[in-house]
Structures are given as C-alpha cells and as structure tokens.
Amino acid sequence: MNLRRTSNRASFEAQREAMVERQIRRRGIGDPIVLAAMAEVPRHLFVPPARRKFAYSDRALGLGPHSTISQPYIVARMTAALDLAGLRETSAAGGEVRVLEIGTGSGYQSAVLAACGCRVFSIEREAGISNQAAANLEEAGYAASVELRIGDGSLGWPEESPFDAILVTAGAQELPPALLAQLAATGVLVAPLGPPSAQVIRRGQFEKGELLWQNLEEVRFVPLRSGGGFGDSSER
Numbered sequence: 216m217n218l219r220r221t222s223n224r225a226s227f228e229a230q231r232e233a234m235v236e237r238q239i240r241r242r243g244i245g246d247p248i249v250l251a252a253m254a255e256v257p258r259h260l261f262v263p264p265a266r267r268k269f270a271y272s273d274r275a276l277g278l279g280p281h282s283t284i285s286q287p288y289i290v291a292r293m294t295a296a297l298d299l300a301g302l303r304e305t306s307a308a309g310g311e312v313r314v315l316e317i318g319t320g321s322g323y324q325s326a327v328l329a330a331c332g333c334r335v336f337s338i339e340r341e342a343g344i345s346n347q348a349a350a351n352l353e354e355a356g357y358a359a360s361v362e363l364r365i366g367d368g369s370l371g372w373p374e375e376s377p378f379d380a381i382l383v384t385a386g387a388q389e390l391p392p393a394l395l396a397q398l399a400a401t402g403v404l405v406a407p408l409g410p411p412s413a414q415v416i417r418r419g420q421f422e423k424g425e426l427l428w429q430n431l432e433e434v435r436f437v438p439l440r441s442g443g444g445f446g447d448s449s450e451r
Contacts, residue, residue, distance in 0.1 A: 227259050230271040234258075238273050239291045246295040252330035253291050258284075260355045261323040282344050284321040285384065289416075289434060294324075296405045296418045296431055297380045299331050305401040306379050308334070313375070315397065317368035317406075318384035322348030322361070328382070329360035336375050337361060338368040371397045378402060386414045386436035395419075395426070407436040 235254045244250070259270035261284055266276055275283045302312045312333045316325055319339035325348070328335045339345040345365045352358040364372060369391035371381075376397035383394070383406035390406060398404055404419040416431040 227257065227270070231258065234271040234273075234287050238288050242288055244288075244291050244295050246300075248299050248331050249291050249295045249327075252294070252327045253287065255330050256323070256326045256357075257355055258287065258323060261321040261326065261351045278321055279344065282320050282341075284323050289432075290324055290327055292432060293382060293384075293405050293416060294327055294331065296416070297382065297403050299333065299380075302379045302401075302403065303332075305399075307377075307399065308379075312379045314380045314382060315372055315375070315378040315394070316382050316384065317371075317394065319345055319348045319363060320384060322351040322355075322357075324382070324384060325361045326352060326355055326357040329357040333360070333380075335361040336364070336372050336378070338364045338366055338372060340366065340368065369393060373397060380404070381406075383407065384436070386411060386434075390419075400424075405431075407434050411435070 231254060235250060239253055240250060259267045262270045262276060263278065269276055271287070273286065273288065275286045277283045299312055303310045306312050314328050314333045314335050316328065316335055316337040319325060319337040325335050325337045339348065342365050345363055349358065349363055352361050371393045377399035378397055379399050379402050381394055381398055381402070381404045386407045386409070388408070388410060390408060395404065400421055402421065406417060407414045408417050409415050414434050414436055416434055418429045418431055419426050
C-alpha cells in the first residue's frame, strides 16, 4: 500500500467535506442532489498537480491563458439554479436530464452535472483545453456521461437538441440566439449576462411560451470570446 497516496486521498476527502459545509451549505444552497455531487466529485483531479493544494479553496483557479476552474460556490449555485429534480419530472428522456454546457474548461462543471445524474453535452473552443478535460473526466470516472465537442459554443449542438437545460460558463452581453432555440419548452437556461463590470447570473425558463428571467448573483466570468471561446471560470 502506498501510504503517501492514501494519506493524500484522505486529506482531499476531508478538504472536500469542509468545502461543501463551509462554502456551499452555509451560504444557503440546500439542494440535496447538488450537495451530494459536490461532495462526490474529486475537484483536485481537475486542477494541475502544481496547484492541487488549492483545489478546495474558496476561489477560482487559473488553468491557462483562457481557462480557469470556477469557485466551488459558483459551480454549486449555477447547478442548483437548474432545479434538476424538477427537470427530471418534465424530461422527455424518461427522467434523464440532458444538459448543454457551453465552455468545458477543466471539465469540473461537467463532472458535477454527471454526478447529479445528467447526460452532458459540452462544447469547448480550444482543442488543448478540451483534450485535457477529456483526460480529467476519464481519470475521475465521469467520461461515460459526458460528450465533448470542440467548436463554436455560441452555435450550440443543434443535432442533439432540444436540451432540458443549458448552462453557459462564460460572460456575454447577450445570449446567443442559437442557444435559446435549442432549449426545450420546459427547459431552464442559466448564464452570466451583462457587461464585464456588471455581470449577473441569470436564470431563464419558459412559462406559457414566454421566457421569464430571474437575476441570481453578481459575478465576474471569463468573457465569451468571438467565435465561441469559453473558459469555465468565475468568482464573486
């Protein structure tokens, strides 16, 4: 038995438990599906080895020029905003919630969604980032529930639509029209929208054919770059 590896694993598990309790539950997120997923997913596997000691800290972490891994609270907040329990009841796929994620980044948000029982379709503009996310998801054990595509996320994934939920992990002034067109009639969309200095996580859901919006939280996200560049990053 490798005692050092066993010790590291136990340390990360303890840090993850503390993260869920202090950073997420105490800030008012009580969705049991989301709390269980955040407690399950080994966040440190989505962080470069040199930065793993910060994996469970209360902040976003840089992964490269155009990508970071989001603050744990923001990942939980956006996931909880999808209301996955409600979407299971209205899903056309027999209770399986199909989620389009725009901006794969490290793959951590994809893994959390997969741990929540979702089928995830995630798009990332940069091949290197997407390939690393694929390796991270494989190592963490969530690759079977996540399909990855390299391309322009603002165009969505039309051949797999409609989606029960769409989650955007990069800031934009306005929502790309193609994404809204791929949302199911009972679906939920969560995205950070507005100018860089005043971004707000917004939740949109159709009611009687009209999309109703709710403002959730002020944030600072990596910008949605022209041509579909996204980056999985935010902090309050």
